[in-house]
Amino acid sequence: MSQPRETDLYPPIKAFLEDQGYVVKSEVGAADVVALRGAEPPVVVELKLGFSLALFHQCLARLKVTDDVYLAVARAPGKRFAKALKDNTAMARRLGLGLITVRLSDALVEVHCDPGPYAPRKSAKRQKQLLREFARRQGDPNDGGQTRAGLVTAYRQDALKLALYLFEVGASKGADVARETEVAVATRMMRDNHYGWFEKVDKGVYGLTPAGAEAVGTSARVLGAD
Secondary structure, eight states, X not given: OOOOOGGGGHHHHHHHHHTTTOEXXXXXXXXXXXXXXXTSOOEEEEEESSOOHHHXXXXXXXTTTXXXXXXXXXXOOSHHHHHHHHHHHHHHHHHTOEEEEEETTTTEEXXXXXXXXXXXXXOHHHHHHHHHHHHHOOSOOSOTTOOSTTOOOHXXXXXXXXXXXXXXXXXXXXXXXXXXXXOTTHHHHHHHTTTSOEEEEETTEEEEOHHHHHHHTTHHHHTTOO
């Protein structure tokens, strides 16, 4: 079986648009596909076998000609493509572009979003979470652009406060740790033991594990100290 080509996308797209009353021609000027219906503005479709930044750049350039611009890609099976489709549909919608997929095995054409202005809805909950994390974070211990691995969060900083207290004072009651460190949920954090730094030594009393003692050595940077 021969490898698919971009030109394989054209017949299904042409037939799809013609069924809606468009006159369709390929390679008109810089556009892969142009469709006209009466006195309506032209519809432009750019064809690619897969998603790429270059494809979005092409489509954005076509917005200088018409507001009705679609990117069309070959549909592939599997979860990887499904996620790419979801992410790129969201991007297309935000950019005011339409997105079409073509299943080459049976020429099925699906429109996932149409061109048009887009105003994303803001999430008050997510904004509140963002501002709360910003307020709780001590200093600026991370490097902008780093991966999630090793990222210092306010939760990690609080856990280190608990570890430092136990390192200096020894095993203590959760209530005492909460009061002295000003981490109100100290007992719950030590009980959950997310980082493996704490161990229960008696009812309501927690101590530090070797891993916790080792973590204390990183506390200056993580806690935002100069």
